[in-house]
Amino acid sequence: MSIDWVTVLAQIANFLVLVWLLKRFLYKPILKGIDSREAEIAQRMGEAKRAKEKAVAAEADFVARQQKLQADQDALAERVREQAKQQRDALLAEAHEKMEQERQDSLAQLARERERFTSELYQASADTLYQLAGRALQDLANERLEEHIALHVIGKLDPLSDELASAAEHAEEAVATTHAPLPEGACHEVEAALAARVPGLPLRFATDESQSPGLVLRIGSLELAWTVESYTDELVELLKERLASGESGRVNAHGG
Amino acid sequence: MQLTPDETTVFTLWGLGINETVVNTWIVMAMLTVASMLVTRKLRPDVPPNRWRTTLEVIVTGIQRQIEDISSQSSRHVLYFSGTLFLFIALSNLLLVVPGFTPPTASLSTTAALALSVLIAVPLFGITRQGIGGYLKTYIQPSIVMLPFNIISEFSRGISLAIRLYGNVMSGAVIAGILLGVAPFFFPVVMDVLGLLTGLIQAYIFAILATVYISSATAPVHKPVKTPGHEPERGRDHHKEQDR
Numbered sequence: 001m002s003i004d005w006v007t008v009l010a011q012i013a014n015f016l017v018l019v020w021l022l023k024r025f026l027y028k029p030i031l032k033g034i035d036s037r038e039a040e041i042a043q044r045m046g047e048a049k050r051a052k053e054k055a056v057a058a059e060a061d062f063v064a065r066q067q068k069l070q071a072d073q074d075a076l077a078e079r080v081r082e083q084a085k086q087q088r089d090a091l092l093a094e095a096h097e098k099m100e101q102e103r104q105d106s107l108a109q110l111a112r113e114r115e116r117f118t119s120e121l122y123q124a125s126a127d128t129l130y131q132l133a134g135r136a137l138q139d140l141a142n143e144r145l146e147e148h149i150a151l152h153v154i155g156k157l158d159p160l161s162d163e164l165a166s167a168a169e170h171a172e173e174a175v176a177t178t179h180a181p182l183p184e185g186a187c188h189e190v191e192a193a194l195a196a197r198v199p200g201l202p203l204r205f206a207t208d209e210s211q212s213p214g215l216v217l218r219i220g221s222l223e224l225a226w227t228v229e230s231y232t233d234e235l236v237e238l239l240k241e242r243l244a245s246g247e248s249g250r251v252n253a254h255g256g
Numbered sequence: 257m258q259l260t261p262d263e264t265t266v267f268t269l270w271g272l273g274i275n276e277t278v279v280n281t282w283i284v285m286a287m288l289t290v291a292s293m294l295v296t297r298k299l300r301p302d303v304p305p306n307r308w309r310t311t312l313e314v315i316v317t318g319i320q321r322q323i324e325d326i327s328s329q330s331s332r333h334v335l336y337f338s339g340t341l342f343l344f345i346a347l348s349n350l351l352l353v354v355p356g357f358t359p360p361t362a363s364l365s366t367t368a369a370l371a372l373s374v375l376i377a378v379p380l381f382g383i384t385r386q387g388i389g390g391y392l393k394t395y396i397q398p399s400i401v402m403l404p405f406n407i408i409s410e411f412s413r414g415i416s417l418a419i420r421l422y423g424n425v426m427s428g429a430v431i432a433g434i435l436l437g438v439a440p441f442f443f444p445v446v447m448d449v450l451g452l453l454t455g456l457i458q459a460y461i462f463a464i465l466a467t468v469y470i471s472s473a474t475a476p477v478h479k480p481v482k483t484p485g486h487e488p489e490r491g492r493d494h495h496k497e498q499d500r
Contacts, residue, residue, distance in 0.1 A: 004262045004365045007277055011360070011369030014281045019340045021289045027336055029296035030316045033305075 122239070129235070145228075146178050147186045149214045153226050154193040161197045164219060168198040171220035177206045179213045179227075190215075261358040262365050277363040284348050284360060315343075319463070326464065327471030333384075334470055337377055341370065342463035349455025353448050359455075371417040374466045375410070382473030391473065413469055417462060 157164065168174070174194060176182075182190075182205060191203050194217075201219070208216075214227025261276035268274065295308045305313065319339040327334065348359040348366075360366045382391035395406045 002364075003368050004275070004277075006272075007262050007275060007363065007365035008369045008372065010278050011281060011363075011366045012373055014278065014285060015340070015344065015370060015373050018285045018288065018344055019336055021285065022292060022340050022343065023336045025289055025296060026292035026312065027316060027332070027339065029292075029299045030309075030312055031332070033296075033299050033309075034313060034317065 129239070146180055146213055146215065147183055149226050150176075150178070150182055150186045150190050153215050153217065153224075154189060156224075156226065157193055157197055160224065163222060164194075164198050167219040167222035168201045171201065171222075173202045173204055174198070174217060174219045175204050175206055177208045177211060177216045177218075179207065179209060179211050181205075181207050182215075261360070262363050264358075276358055277360050277366055280348075280351075280358060281360040281366065283357075284344060284351065288343055288347060322464065323467050323471075326467050327474070329471065329474065331381075331474070334381065334467060334474075337381075337470070338463045338467045341374075341466055342459050345370070345462055346456055346459035349459060350452060352451050352455060361455075361458075367417075367419070370462070371415065374417055374469060375413070377466070378410070378413075378469045378473045381470045385474040394473070413465075417465060420458070420461070 176190060187205055194201065194203050198219070212227045212229040214225065214230065216223065216225040216227065218224075261280065264276040265273040266276055266279045292312070295312050299309065316335075316339065319342060320335050323329075323331070323334055323338060345361055348361040351357050352359050352362075379391060382394065385391075386394075396403050397406075
């Protein structure tokens, strides 16, 4: 066993060549690939980090937007609720007002109905009273009553002296009609009273069964009537005045 | 019994006899180179790594990590050198199982050549890193009295490396040859398996020792630094340097 120095030199040369070959075909490509991969990984990690930061920022932005949207939505809902409440209150107030108005209208209608009913009742009462009074006067009227009416006429002629005189200028006679013939004494008193106001005008007495009890004096176009019908007409007028004035409707026994 | 393949001349080239050691070395070199070329020929970033490329990456990065662990430095020149040592010795020793193939590392000339390479590479790496003055100063550390001992130490490293590698590889081959004659069926298989293991271990030890020697030569020696409130310190620079 010995060392062959030529072989040693050859092996040294072979080893150096092998170092170069492996450096050229093994180490450099492998290390270059590893370096490029590390660089690529680092680049991708950097990109991933930036993407993550971007995603985090986007998430924060999204959360902020979501919160703002939620807040806007809450505010909108609150506003809508408030508007709905106001609208409901307004509608309720309007409904209350309408109900109150209807109630007032109903009350007014009731009052009008009551008033109308009362009025109709009063009117019916007045009519009944009128009919009863007329029937009573018709039933009770007689010669004695017509005499009293004729005498009452004499007292009523004084305020009508001018009208009587004016009417007598164009008339040839005066006519006094009654339901039944007047007693002679009453006729004379009426003639005397007329002659005192209208001298020279002849007076003629006549009867008319269709006329209501009382005296009707006609001088030309002038007609003066004091009959039971005129009293009942006065009663009707009196009742109408009372009803129109809104009084209780109780007719004063003294004729107001 | 033939103990070294140096004595077998395979062919003659220009009057120079090419022995089996050199031829087998070329075979190992060709296998390593062709395999590397085949694996790294389609090495592009857009091509995903296949299992062969991943295997080579694991081997290369493993060697690099070992170097960094030993030297606390990341020098690719050391990787080229020590990595080639490891791969060459490991593949040579693994080819021990091939019938008729004598590993080149079974030749004392090869191991001596590798040891000489380490012996030459150590001062070259040291000079490259520290300059010639800085490297030569390491021979007189800690004092000039240590100069002859440091020189002897440097040479003894190379000799021990050569003898260690040759002895282990050759012993395995010799033991296998002896057992093949005694018990031809069982023991040779066991010894071959053991030889594979020891071959890989020897490759690892050889490369590691070379790396240690180179690292010790390239590590900068600090002068004592006096700073207020601090004791002078001596040690190695642990900064990792990129030498690409």
